[in-house]
Every structure is written in C-alpha cells, then in structure tokens.
Amino acid sequence: MPDPNWQKPSCLIPLSRSEQKRLAIIEAARKIFLDKGFDGASMDVIAETANVSKRTVYNHYASKEALFGDVMLGMCQAKMDAMLLTLSPSDDMAEALTEFGSNFVNQILEPEGKALLRILVAHVDRFPELGQAFFDNGAKEVIATVAEYLRIQTQAGLITVDDPQDAAGSFLTSLHGEFFFRVLVTVAPPPEPAQVQKMVAAAVQRFLHGVLVRPV
Amino acid sequence: MPDPNWQKPSCLIPLSRSEQKRLAIIEAARKIFLDKGFDGASMDVIAETANVSKRTVYNHYASKEALFGDVMLGMCQAKMDAMLLTLSPSDDMAEALTEFGSNFVNQILEPEGKALLRILVAHVDRFPELGQAFFDNGAKEVIATVAEYLRIQTQAGLITVDDPQDAAGSFLTSLHGEFFFRVLVTVAPPPEPAQVQKMVAAAVQRFLHGVLVRPV
DNA sequence: TATGTAAACTGCACTGAGTAGTTTACATTT
DNA sequence: AAATGTAAACTACTCAGTGCAGTTTACATA
Numbered sequence A, B: 001m002p003d004p005n006w007q008k009p010s011c012l013i014p015l016s017r018s019e020q021k022r023l024a025i026i027e028a029a030r031k032i033f034l035d036k037g038f039d040g041a042s043m044d045v046i047a048e049t050a051n052v053s054k055r056t057v058y059n060h061y062a063s064k065e066a067l068f069g070d071v072m073l074g075m076c077q078a079k080m081d082a083m084l085l086t087l088s089p090s091d092d093m094a095e096a097l098t099e100f101g102s103n104f105v106n107q108i109l110e111p112e113g114k115a116l117l118r119i120l121v122a123h124v125d126r127f128p129e130l131g132q133a134f135f136d137n138g139a140k141e142v143i144a145t146v147a148e149y150l151r152i153q154t155q156a157g158l159i160t161v162d163d164p165q166d167a168a169g170s171f172l173t174s175l176h177g178e179f180f181f182r183v184l185v186t187v188a189p190p191p192e193p194a195q196v197q198k199m200v201a202a203a204v205q206r207f208l209h210g211v212l213v214r215p216v
Numbered sequence C: 001t002a003t004g005t006a007a008a009c010t011g012c013a014c015t016g017a018g019t020a021g022t023t024t025a026c027a028t029t030t
Numbered sequence D: 001a002a003a004t005g006t007a008a009a010c011t012a013c014t015c016a017g018t019g020c021a022g023t024t025t026a027c028a029t030a
Helices: A018-039 A043-049 A054-060 A064-083 A093-109 A111-123 A128-155 A164-177 A179-185 A193-207 B016-038 B043-049 B054-060 B064-083 B093-109 B111-123 B128-155 B164-176 B180-186 B192-209
Strands: none
Touching: A018 A054, A018 A064, A018 A111, A043 A054, A043 A064, A054 B111, A064 A093, A064 A111, A064 A128, A064 B064, A093 A111, A093 A128, A093 A164, A093 A179, A093 A193, A093 B128, A093 B164, A111 A128, A111 A179, A111 B111, A111 B180, A128 A164, A128 B180, A164 A179, A164 A193, A164 B164, A164 B192, A179 B111, A179 B128, A193 B164, B016 B043, B016 B054, B016 B064, B016 B111, B043 B054, B043 B064, B064 B093, B064 B111, B064 B128, B093 B128, B093 B164, B093 B180, B093 B192, B111 B128, B111 B180, B128 B164, B164 B180, B164 B192
C-alpha cells in the first residue's frame, strides 16, 4: 500500500489523520465508481475498500452524490492536464501535430480514460455539471490550442484554413477515426500506442496534404 | 395513441391480442429505457405505461435483462438501417460524400440517436453483445461502404488513398468534429441540420482538397 | 512523563424506500 | 374449454443514510 503522504499537496508536512482517511475514501471511491458506475457502487463497499467505517465516509461527504461529484471532478481535472500539450509554431508542422495528436488520442483511449468517458456519458442526465466541466475545461481548451495554431500557420501562409475552430475539431476527431467509437461502445481493448502513432501520422498527412490528385 | 397494428411486419393481417400486448410492452420499454437507463427503469412503470399488467410483461419476457436486450437490439437495427445510404461512384464526389455524411452525422446526433448511444456506452459492461452488435452490423458497414468507395475512386485515379479502411474511419469522424463528443458528454442540444450540412461540407472539402498551400 | 479533552473513528444494528419477480384468485378473449 | 390477461398483495433483497455506545488519536497542559 502506498504511503498516503505521497499523494496530494505537500509530502513534507504529514497529513492529519482525518485527511489521510479522506484520501483513502476518495481513492477507494475512484476505483469502485470507475469499475461499477454510480448505481453499481455501494457505499458499504467503498467504506470497506477504504478501510474506513461507513460513518466516517458520511462524516466527510454528505451523500453518495457529493462523493461521486468530488471524485469525478478530480479525475476530470487530471485527465484534462494530461491531454493538453503545447504546440510550437516554429517546429515542423507534421511532427508537432503528430506528437500533440498521439498524446490526445492515447489519453482518450487508455483504459482509465475510457472508463472516465463512459461514466461521464452514462451520467450526464443526473450530473450535468460533470460532463460540462470536462468539456469546458478540457476538450474546449484542446480544440482552442489547435485552432490558434492553425490560425497562426494560416497567417504565416503555410496552410489555408477558413474556420480554425471548426477545422480544429474536425482534425482532432479525424485522428482517432473509428477507434473512439469502437472502444466506447464495445469491449475491444484500446489500440497499441504504436498503432495510434501510425494512425495519427496518417491522419495528419491527409489533413496537411489532402487526397485529391487534381483539385476541382 | 397510435394504433399498434401500424407498427411491425404486416398491417393487413390483424395482430393477435397477445402480439398487440407485446408491441405495447416494447414501445413502453423503449421510452422508459431511453429516458431512465436500465437501472432507472422499473418494470412496474413499464407495465403501467404499456397499459398491461406486470404479469403479462413477464409472460412475454423472462426477465428485465431479456426485455432490455430485445428492445435495444430493435433500436440498434433501426438506427443502422437509417445510417446507411449508398454511394454511387459516378456521382460528383463532393456532393455524394456530403449527402452520405450529413445523413450519418444527423442520425448520430439526433436526440434519439444520442440517447441510444448513451445507453449503449453506459451498459457495455453488463450487455457487451449490444454494443458489439451495433458496431459490427452498423458502424462497420458504414465504414466499409465508404472504404469501398474510396478504393474505387483511387483505382479510377481520382484520389490517392493508401489505406481505405483507415481513411474511411478518419473521414467519417472528421465530419462531426467536436459535436459528437460535446453532445455525448454535455446536455447541449444537437446542432441544427443546416449547421450539420455546412460542417460536413467543410470537412468533405478539407478531406478532398487538403489544406497545405505548398505540399512538402 | 503522565493525564485530560475534544474531535474523529469504529462497529453494528436499524429505518425506510425501492424493486425484481411470484402467487393467487378472478376475468376476458378466441 | 383453453389460453391469456388483470389486479393486488407478497417475498426477498439491496442499499442509502442514521443513531449510538464506546474507542482511538492528537495534542495540550500539569
């Protein structure tokens, strides 16, 4: 079992017992919710997994909903941070976009990313703020980063993009192709990073070059 | 209330009373499951909505799972049929791809399509065969249709596509851009058909023309 | 070093609500 | 007459959240 002191803000000042318990609860809840969803997870199991009494769980969180919200927001935050790389206009375009895109696709398709997406999708109706937060603070920023990059490169005369926002969204989704859907809707395992790399590179090439021999 | 006779195979031969009840149950279950998901739906409410006693529901379906499976497979089938148009290699490429793509995107983002997707995603773990069936008999065929089209047009020398399968998947996802994700993960309403049309047309243009002024 | 205190934790029984599926006794349809 | 449907009560179970009596921990003071 990893030392809880190595978890959150400071690992120099030892955490209070109460804070240790809270982290254990969050960690257990994270596992159980990811695995079973909101309805499938029981507060008894979460408490047991956290090695904590059920009463303690309710001392820290007023309700199952509150615990779920806290846990999910934390996971969304972590995923957002991991998804966003910077794009340097000075680097080689194909290379820069491929690196950015591979990371993006891997972050989405990697098992825990997939599980997080599933939970979000499954619970939009009951927890609208979660999906909204993930989109507003995560996906939106990723798209904006790419859009800004496309705008700059268009201004530099390297490419021609009319609507950078629209093109960025289209480009990003073209990177994962059918896999996003397949992984979300079936039990198929996510593709290997090597395959992702290849798929993204191909999509970047198509985006940059086009496929038509003689443009109409 | 619509006449159940107008629903399924034949509306000439009147359906047996038993069959009428079965259709009423399916129709009610469809509504409730789409709205509340598997766990949120109760068999009592479904029976009540179908104007049928709970015992009758259990006379037709052995369990809640069985009813859910039947209802969902039916909806998947209908959605698959609606998603798949033909692609004539002789038509203008941009026009053909735009028409095909608009229909595809609209079918996915339209409210009931969205709800169906959400349910599938939310229940993959408990009903793996559903998502698998939807992918194998639906998405896969759509991709294959586009891939075959790209192969033919490449052979005709109109375009250059190395891996038609991969390109088809990438092309199809580039059509909906961020919207697929946004609609799935937030409560945002689906875009208007006009907006879809515009977005798809732009993506088709990019796919066909590319964006690079001077190819590297 | 010993002791007091407040806050937090434990364990467990309990309430109350919801629900899948069954049973029974009777009615309707074909 | 046989099959099918109805209504309502009933079983058996899960699970969120509470109450409570007693214990542990951190920390301050003596």
